[in-house]
Ligand code: FES
């Protein structure tokens with residue numbers, strides 16, 4: 001069991017701090033404990049709203065062992081429930097589908113509306129009697145999970161104890177105020193996923209810093225060099241890096257994606273990449289946003305679900321489709337370049353003498369910020 005002393009060495013000033021010890025990356029027991037103290041207590045990204053575009057679309061997910069059901073109730077309302085029938089606990093939905101107006105349990109046909117209300121209990125009072133005095137349907141709606149949607153990401157807070165999302169991340173929302181507007185999922189060439197043989201925290205740590213840029217992303221380093229980057233460490237709840245040299249993607253006729261409207265001029269050449277603790281990574285640019293939801297599958301396996309978004313006014317022309325393909329393959333290459341090092345850090349974590357490592361006080365500030373946050377959650 002880690003004592004508070006070992007955490008104080010992590011939350012110490014970066015000059016003196018050490019990193020999280022190996023068990024945070026390789027121990028099943030620690031994974032379980034972090035599930036309860038980190039993932040279930042905070043706001044976690046679990047899915048994208050774009051996956052359920054039509055009213056009545058439902059999507060079952062398993063988040064760290066919890067069976068959840070995401071339902072689009074209306075254009076503006078998406079709810080997350082337990083995917084568990086209130087009668088005998090049957091899993092309600094086993095694959096993404098369009099439920100039209102209600103969701104029927106496959107076991108005894110109890111039926112729920114899109115807002116989770118229990119609306120039919122066939123034969124509950126005996127054959128042909130669909131009510132019973134001792135069963136109040138009003139108290140038997142689907143169990144609701146606290147949720148909030150930001151930039152198309154569905155966040156949930158299992159414990160219901162986190163501050164309101166807007167309050168919790170007020171500083172980040174303010175930092176990216178210019179992007180607080182409708183964004184449009186890029187469609188066919190705008191999503192993919194990668195499964196990493198690594199603990200989810202290593203994906204966060206690698207995303208936070210630009211120190212590895214020259215070695216791991218030599219092509220990217222030609223246009224946006226290491227020295228063009230700055231750290232983002234102004235909050236306890238997120239960290240990352242930005243670049244002063246964002247180069248817009250263009251095709252051979254110099255077509256580019258349209259910008260998001262009303263951006264401050266500073267975004268002309270700037271881009272920012274932030275890890276929103278615990279499990280969402282986002283990148284913003286004048287003409288597109290991408291989001292990565294980290295899905296921890298086990299202590300040593302993580303799925304990255306990645307989606308790209310553009311300005312609302314994007315017309316679906318042939319040129320735009322080509323640009324989208326080009327943008328997707330540009331980023332896919334970069335994300336794939338990271339796999340080797342993230343998985344390599346996982347392998348290194350079995351070194352018995354490794355003590356969590358030594359941060360560079362100049363280059364690892366964003367990573368240290370994340371370790372300090374984890375340590376504070378666990379104290
Ligand atoms: S378990 Fe769902 S209706 Fe019986």
Ligand SMILES: [Fe+2]
Pocket residue numbers: 206207212216217334338
């Ligand atoms: Fe990288």
